[in-house]
Amino acid sequence: MSDPSSGAAAAMRRTLASWLSAPEADSRRASLPTVMLFLAPALIVYAALTAYPVLRTFYNSFFNVADLASSEFVGWTHYAEVFKDKTFWAAVRNTAIWSVIGPVLDVVVGLLLALCLYAGVPFSRFLRVAWFTPVLLSYVVVGIMWVWIYNYDWGVVNGLLRAMGLGSWAQAWLGDPRFALGSLIVTHAWKWAGFNMVVCLAALHSLPSEVLEAAELDNCGWWHKLTDIIVPMLWPTLLNLYILAFIGKMKVFDLVWIMTEGGPVWSTETVSTYVYKRAFNWNTFDLGYPSAIAVVWFFVVVGFVVFFNVLFRRRERMEY
Amino acid sequence: MTFFSRPAAWPGLGPGRRSAAAIALAGTVLALIGMPAVAQQQTLAMWSHWPDEASKRSFIEERVKQFEAATPQCKVNLQFVQKADLYTSVKTSVRTGQAPDIFWLEPDEIAFAKSGYLEPLDKYIDLANLEDWAKRAWTWNGKVYAMPQEAYSVELYYNRDLMKKIGVTPPAGMQMTQAQFADMIKRSVAAGITPTATGVGDRPYPGAYFLQEILLRKLGTEDYEKLLTGRLPFQDPRVIEAMTWVKQLVDAGMFPRSMATMKLGESHYYFHTNPGALMFPIASWYTGRAFVAPEKGGQPKDFALGLMKYPAMDGSKCPECKTLAVGGSYVMYARSKNKECAGKMLSSLATVENGNKWMESVLLQTGVRTDPSRITSIYAPYFKELQERGAGARYFIGTPLHYMSGKCGDTFAQVLNRAFPGGLMSVNDAAVQMDAACKASS
Numbered sequence: 001m002s003d004p005s006s007g008a009a010a011a012m013r014r015t016l017a018s019w020l021s022a023p024e025a026d027s028r029r030a031s032l033p034t035v036m037l038f039l040a041p042a043l044i045v046y047a048a049l050t051a052y053p054v055l056r057t058f059y060n061s062f063f064n065v066a067d068l069a070s071s072e073f074v075g076w077t078h079y080a081e082v083f084k085d086k087t088f089w090a091a092v093r094n095t096a097i098w099s100v101i102g103p104v105l106d107v108v109v110g111l112l113l114a115l116c117l118y119a120g121v122p123f124s125r126f127l128r129v130a131w132f133t134p135v136l137l138s139y140v141v142v143g144i145m146w147v148w149i150y151n152y153d154w155g156v157v158n159g160l161l162r163a164m165g166l167g168s169w170a171q172a173w174l175g176d177p178r179f180a181l182g183s184l185i186v187t188h189a190w191k192w193a194g195f196n197m198v199v200c201l202a203a204l205h206s207l208p209s210e211v212l213e214a215a216e217l218d219n220c221g222w223w224h225k226l227t228d229i230i231v232p233m234l235w236p237t238l239l240n241l242y243i244l245a246f247i248g249k250m251k252v253f254d255l256v257w258i259m260t261e262g263g264p265v266w267s268t269e270t271v272s273t274y275v276y277k278r279a280f281n282w283n284t285f286d287l288g289y290p291s292a293i294a295v296v297w298f299f300v301v302v303g304f305v306v307f308f309n310v311l312f313r314r315r316e317r318m319e320y
Numbered sequence: 321m322t323f324f325s326r327p328a329a330w331p332g333l334g335p336g337r338r339s340a341a342a343i344a345l346a347g348t349v350l351a352l353i354g355m356p357a358v359a360q361q362q363t364l365a366m367w368s369h370w371p372d373e374a375s376k377r378s379f380i381e382e383r384v385k386q387f388e389a390a391t392p393q394c395k396v397n398l399q400f401v402q403k404a405d406l407y408t409s410v411k412t413s414v415r416t417g418q419a420p421d422i423f424w425l426e427p428d429e430i431a432f433a434k435s436g437y438l439e440p441l442d443k444y445i446d447l448a449n450l451e452d453w454a455k456r457a458w459t460w461n462g463k464v465y466a467m468p469q470e471a472y473s474v475e476l477y478y479n480r481d482l483m484k485k486i487g488v489t490p491p492a493g494m495q496m497t498q499a500q501f502a503d504m505i506k507r508s509v510a511a512g513i514t515p516t517a518t519g520v521g522d523r524p525y526p527g528a529y530f531l532q533e534i535l536l537r538k539l540g541t542e543d544y545e546k547l548l549t550g551r552l553p554f555q556d557p558r559v560i561e562a563m564t565w566v567k568q569l570v571d572a573g574m575f576p577r578s579m580a581t582m583k584l585g586e587s588h589y590y591f592h593t594n595p596g597a598l599m600f601p602i603a604s605w606y607t608g609r610a611f612v613a614p615e616k617g618g619q620p621k622d623f624a625l626g627l628m629k630y631p632a633m634d635g636s637k638c639p640e641c642k643t644l645a646v647g648g649s650y651v652m653y654a655r656s657k658n659k660e661c662a663g664k665m666l667s668s669l670a671t672v673e674n675g676n677k678w679m680e681s682v683l684l685q686t687g688v689r690t691d692p693s694r695i696t697s698i699y700a701p702y703f704k705e706l707q708e709r710g711a712g713a714r715y716f717i718g719t720p721l722h723y724m725s726g727k728c729g730d731t732f733a734q735v736l737n738r739a740f741p742g743g744l745m746s747v748n749d750a751a752v753q754m755d756a757a758c759k760a761s762s
Binding site: 066087147150151152153154172174175176177259260262263264265266277280281282283284285287 | 407408411412414415428429430431432435437521576577578579580581595725726727729730733734735738739742744745
């Protein structure tokens with residue numbers, strides 16, 4: 001029989017004791033049980049509502065899941081199908097267009113609005129509130145409102161065109177594949193311009209005033225002041241806004257679903273709407289295939305997050 | 321010696337106390353025996369569509385009240401939910417055993433039965449009270465899976481006043497020829513009146529109603545069924561001919577430009593109130609929304625509603641053909657813990673008496689057998705006209721989405737329901753896309 005005070009068992013006991021006892025070096029450090037006590041609720045919620053669903057989606061993607069109790073293992077079949085699925089690629093193309101172009105529009109509009117306020121345009125207090133208000137509206141409200149705005153017969157857009165004698169330009173903006181995606185991008189930019197405006201405005205106010213004053217003393221024109229001083233100094237902020245918007249648009253769903261449901265002829269289909277359709281709208285109960293699409297797109301989004309982190313060599317961890 | 325008098329069982333108790341204890345215990349046992357009557361009371365969860373269709377909603381609420389009064393051991397927790405939300409919820413909840421005991425479905429969701437989520441109703445309801453064609457719409461592997469409350473035919477409503485305004489008089493048989501119909505469309509457009517009100521913003525089928533009825537008449541029931549099941553290509557010359565004619569009408573301005581985003585409810589308003597359209601190709605459940613007070617979105621009291629037959633193209637194989645379909649039906653969840661009550665509830669709906677009441681109050685067909693001679697209503701003239709339009713008809717049971725599913729159904733919704741009538745796609749493109757999606761899935 002070995003000596004209980006020596007060997008691996010004793011080492012484990014000492015380690016356990018050190019974990020469970022109060023720390024000696026730094027009295028501010030909490031013990032493991034205390035840490036766990038505080039972390040447990042958050043960990044449980046995270047595990048139940050985030051980690052488990054994600055892992056389960058990975059798992060489901062290898063099955064035909066008509067019922068959770070009886071699934072049929074199909075291996076990589078769904079993944080092979082995804083890459084041959086024309087509608088999936090149409091959705092990828094639309095999502096990519098939206099993710100690349102949409103953030104540019106968001107950031108540029110947000111910056112312009114912020115510059116207006118920064119320059120002290122009349123009624124700037126009112127405008128600040130008015131421009132920010134769309135951010136507070138839900139996608140449902142925004143979607144329904146803009147469906148009316150784009151309506152061919154009585155919508156504001158066509159009404160204005162007709163009033164200006166440009167009636168021939170009137171379109172069924174959401175009913176024509178040539179314009180539908182662009183119309184959605186504009187609506188999305190309208191909703192989020194206020195958020196970008198507030199961030200840009202905060203960044204503008206934090207710019208060192210001596211640099212701007214020096215530029216004014218050197219008779220620097222407003223265009224050069226904007227392009228050579230303000231934008232370069234705001235660049236990290238604008239970049240962060242772009243990346244945030246890019247990631248958000250890779251997952252866009254609500255607005256599309258309310259306004260077009262992916263139509264006409266898949267011209268506004270996004271990966272998220274396609275996953276939803278395959279899971280809940282088609283006359284099939286298989287959750288496996290939509291899970292496979294979701295997994296593929298999960299890795300694409302994660303890949304872009306890693307790419308941006310590496311590309312811009314950010315030290316701080318980005319939060320999305 | 322009885323059990324209750326055994327001294328060993330009652331140590332320390334005198335005879336009087338023993339009697340009291342025995343009485344108390346007996347009372348408890350009796351109470352426990354009596355309890356099952358209370359415990360057996362079941363509360364059914366029942367989800368129905370039609371939250372904003374007053375006549376249908378009232379009908380179901382009234383039947384539930386009567387059922388609860390006649391069957392005190394069964395209570396019904398009835399909820400009305402919009403169709404899209406209802407489908408999303410039940411598709412999620414059936415997988416986890418959380419679905420309501422009874423819920424609303426249409427036959428295009430027969431996949432619920434195929435996946436084993438529905439309880440066959442053969443032993444719960446009197447199948448003799450259902451129409452044969454309605455039973456067929458819900459039959460899978462020889463079992464009937466739903467109580468077909470609603471049935472409808474695909475009709476062509478029109479505004480009599482606007483028809484007069486453009487100088488058109490419908491023919492005696494109420495079915496126009498190809499040339500007459502095309503001429504009427506041109507006259508309507510020339511008069512600044514939208515020929516047909518149609519909105520596909522929230523439904524995957526209304527845009528295809530006109531084309532599907534033309535195809536049915538052109539092909540006849542057998543070939544039309546082959547077309548819907550992928551056994552006849554959309555590139556068949558007869559189909560191309562029909563689509564080409566419809567495309568000509570589309571290009572002439574048959575459908576409203578706002579069709580893509582207009583919702584079904586809005587299309588009703590577009591037809592009868594603002595801006596007003598000449599025709600409305602829609603199922604006979606039109607009445608569910610139209611025959612309510614105008615302030616609730618119904619048609620104006622003096623609205624001159626008329627019904628005509630769909631036109632038949634020259635050389636049509638079956639000009640008298642017409643679509644008849646089962647609509648909203650009630651099904652029982654296979655994992656329901658209250659099957660007895662759920663069965664009684666569905667059985668109470670499936671009676672000839674209730675079939676008559678449905679037709680009388682909702683003014684709509686039903687899959688339950690009826691006795692038309694007993695039906696009376698303030699809308700009797702409308703109902704008479706509806707019957708006249710169906711007289712001599714050869715019915716085809718089911719709409720395209722009852723036959724198409726998956727990619728084929730999605731392509732139908734995108735192409736034939738939206739893009740083709742919207743003038744966004746050529747005949748050839750539409751046919752090729754339909755064949756690519758539907759022949760592959762057949």
